[in-house]
Amino acid sequence: MTSPIWHPFTQHGLEEPIPLVASAQGAALFTADGQRIVDAISSWWVTTHGHAHPRISAAIADQAGRLDQIIFAGWTHEPAETLATGLCAIMPAELTRVFFSDSGSTSVEVALKMALGHWLNRGEPRGRILVLEHGYHGDTIGAMSIGARGVFNRAYAPLLFDVGTIPFPAAGREQEALDALERACREGAAAFICEPLIVGAGGMLIYPAATLAEMRRICAQHGVLFIADEVMTGWGRTGTLLACEQAGIVPDILCLSKGLTGGAIPLAVTMATEPVYAAHYGPDRSRMFFHSSSYTANPIACAAANANLAIWREEPVLERISALAARQHEQLAGLATLTNVRNVRSLGTIAALDLGAEHGGYLSDLAPRLLAFFRERDVLLRPLGDTVYVMPPYCIDERDLAHVYACIAEAARLV
Numbered sequence: 001m002t003s004p005i006w007h008p009f010t011q012h013g014l015e016e017p018i019p020l021v022a023s024a025q026g027a028a029l030f031t032a033d034g035q036r037i038v039d040a041i042s043s044w045w046v047t048t049h050g051h052a053h054p055r056i057s058a059a060i061a062d063q064a065g066r067l068d069q070i071i072f073a074g075w076t077h078e079p080a081e082t083l084a085t086g087l088c089a090i091m092p093a094e095l096t097r098v099f100f101s102d103s104g105s106t107s108v109e110v111a112l113k114m115a116l117g118h119w120l121n122r123g124e125p126r127g128r129i130l131v132l133e134h135g136y137h138g139d140t141i142g143a144m145s146i147g148a149r150g151v152f153n154r155a156y157a158p159l160l161f162d163v164g165t166i167p168f169p170a171a172g173r174e175q176e177a178l179d180a181l182e183r184a185c186r187e188g189a190a191a192f193i194c195e196p197l198i199v200g201a202g203g204m205l206i207y208p209a210a211t212l213a214e215m216r217r218i219c220a221q222h223g224v225l226f227i228a229d230e231v232m233t234g235w236g237r238t239g240t241l242l243a244c245e246q247a248g249i250v251p252d253i254l255c256l257s258k259g260l261t262g263g264a265i266p267l268a269v270t271m272a273t274e275p276v277y278a279a280h281y282g283p284d285r286s287r288m289f290f291h292s293s294s295y296t297a298n299p300i301a302c303a304a305a306n307a308n309l310a311i312w313r314e315e316p317v318l319e320r321i322s323a324l325a326a327r328q329h330e331q332l333a334g335l336a337t338l339t340n341v342r343n344v345r346s347l348g349t350i351a352a353l354d355l356g357a358e359h360g361g362y363l364s365d366l367a368p369r370l371l372a373f374f375r376e377r378d379v380l381l382r383p384l385g386d387t388v389y390v391m392p393p394y395c396i397d398e399r400d401l402a403h404v405y406a407c408i409a410e411a412a413r414l415v
Contacts, residue, residue, distance in 0.1 A: 014368065019375070024051035027396040029380065039380045040392050040404045045200070045232050046263030049311055050395035056262045056307040063303035072100065072296040079302035086309040087269065090241065092250040095271040099289070100297035104231035104257035105138025107268035108193070111253045112142050113291055114272055115191035115225045118279040121287050126190035129161075130181065130224070133168040134202030135195055137229050146193055148202055151363060164189065168199065169207045178214055185222035191253075192219050193227035196243035197347060200232045204352035204389045206345050212247040225252040225276070231268070235259030236321045237391065239348030241312075252276060262308040263393075267301035320394045324349050327398070328390065331405040340415045352389040353408075355415050361385050370411060377407045 007018065020032040027050060029037040039047065049056070063079060070077055084098040099114075101107050112129065119126040129146055136152075137143040144153045145160040153160065164184045169177035181192065196212055199205040219226040228251035233243035235258065240246055242254075253276060257268035280289045295301075311317060328351040335353060336344040342354040356366055364385040374381040381388060381404070388408055392401065 016368065016372065017375070026050040026052075027393045027400055035378055037378050037380050038392075038396075038400045038404055040390050040396075041380060041382055042263060042391055042393050043380075044382075045237070045391055046258040047393045048235050048259040049262050049308070049317075050393045051263075053262055053264070053307075053311070055311060056264045056304050059303045059307035060265065060300055063300045067299045069295065069298055069300075071294075073292055077297075077299050077302075079299045079306060080297040083302045083305050083309070086306065087271065090309065090312065091254065091271060092242075092244075094250045094273050095254055096274045097272045097277040099270045099272070099291075100302075101268045101270065101291075102266050102293055102295055103138070103268050104229075104255065105140045105143045106293070107231060107255040107257050107270045108137045108146070108227075108229055109140055109142045110270040110291055111193070111227045111229075111255050112146070112191070114253055114270065114276055114280075114289065115227065117287075117289060118225065118276050119190050121279040126188055128164055128184075128187070128189040130164045130166055130184050130189045130192040132194040132199065133165050134199045134205060135193070135229075136199070136201035137193065137195075137231075166192070168202075168205060169211045170205075174208065174211045178211070178218065181215055181218050182222075185218055185224045188222075189224045191225035191227050193229055195229050196233055197238055197246060198233060198243070198350060201384060203384055203387050204345070204350065206347050209247040212244070213249055216247065216249040216251070227251060227253045227255065229255045231255050231257045235308075236317060236394070237348055237350055239321060239325055241318075260308065261301060261304035262311070265301045265304045267298070267305055317394065321349055324392070324394055324396065324401075327401055331401065335405065335409055335412065338409065338412045340412045349394065350389065350391050352387055355383075355386050355388060355412055366415065373411050373414075374407055377403075377410075379404055379407050381408075 021029050022032045023030045027039050029039050031037065067077060087098055088096065099110055101110050131146045134148050136147045141159050144156060146163055166181045166184065167177045197206060197209060216226050228244050230242055234256050244251060252273050254271040261267050280287055325348050328346055328349065332344050332346055332351050335341050340355055344353045362385045366386045367383050370383045390404055
């Protein structure tokens with residue numbers, strides 16, 4: 001009997017095998033038929049400290065036995081209060097307010113609604129959102145609207161709102177992007193949103209911290225709210241807790257998810273500065289922030305996030321990240337000499353390269369062949385077209401990491 005499940009980003013008509021994963025530990029997945037798979041992409045970029053981390057698992061079990069769920073509109077609970085306080089302690093001091101949601105996509109939706117509400121409640125309704133070319137921010141309607149247009153969202157075009165797109169600041173073209181942002185901001189935009197330092201699903205495209213800092217300066221100069229989507233880049237992926245740290249900037253609104261709970265359970269937050277909160281504050285109920293979901297600030301998810309914060313406070317996480325980044329850099333150096341390897345790049349624990357003679361885009365015929373190739377070698381890698389990237393849990397050991405890169409080298413020789 002075939003499964004009734006309709007999987008995400010899966011063309012079932014290709015009849016590709018879908019492994020049944022029974023358990024996981026550290027950087028490894030274990031299938032029902034006994035295979036051990038190296039999770040080289042942190043199960044879609046979420047798992048930071050490793051699967052089934054004992055501190056996070058224990059926190060989830062403990063909380064589940066005490067308070068599993070409670071409405072968060074007008075009510076609160078200790079795990080959420082502790083988490084909000086902990087986030088304010090570890091994140092930039094200017095980000096004073098914490099709004100909970102359920103996923104990276106919804107954290108972005110919240111950010112967009114905060115920005116628009118901010119201007120409306122100030123009596124200066126601005127509706128233009130500026131975005132960075134090639135960006136990806138999720139698959140809900142607002143998140144799709146501010147993402148790159150193409151095969152991802154072509155069928156849903158009637159639902160998407162118009163945005164102003166700023167060219168990606170590719171090497172040698174940084175000023176072009178900055179000039180375009182300056183012009184767009186001068187016209188009175190509501191907000192500019194970007195993935196700091198690296199555009200993820202758009203191809204793991206990296207741009208300089210100095211450019212990010214200048215984009216922030218331009219937005220501030222023209223009173224345009226700056227939204228940092230750190231759903232993927234946060235929690236150490238780029239080598240620092242936040243990618244924004246490397247540019248020395250603080251956004252007006254910050255989106256966090258994925259590694260917020262160490263990747264164990266869904267949860268997201270959108271953090272905002274006091275002026276953004278103040279624009280919604282007052283005795284007028286029509287100015288309140290109209291957003292929620294049934295599971296906002298779920299206590300079990302908050303408990304997992306509190307365990308993650310404790311790991312960051314009490315364990316040498318940044319040292320582990322630095323060591324992994326160095327090992328990835330060494331492995332990439334070997335791949336860079338291969339004929340079919342192009343554009344080798346890395347940032348923190350994220351490593352990427354392009355295979356083949358030309359860039360074929362997300363629907364490149366090479367992608368499904370690579371996916372099968374890596375699956376047959378017990379490695380979970382999910383190429384973005386002909387772009388292969390490695391983003392493993394910080395706990396991955398030398399042997400597993402070497403196996404991942406050996407498989408990539410083998411694939412490069414066969415392209």
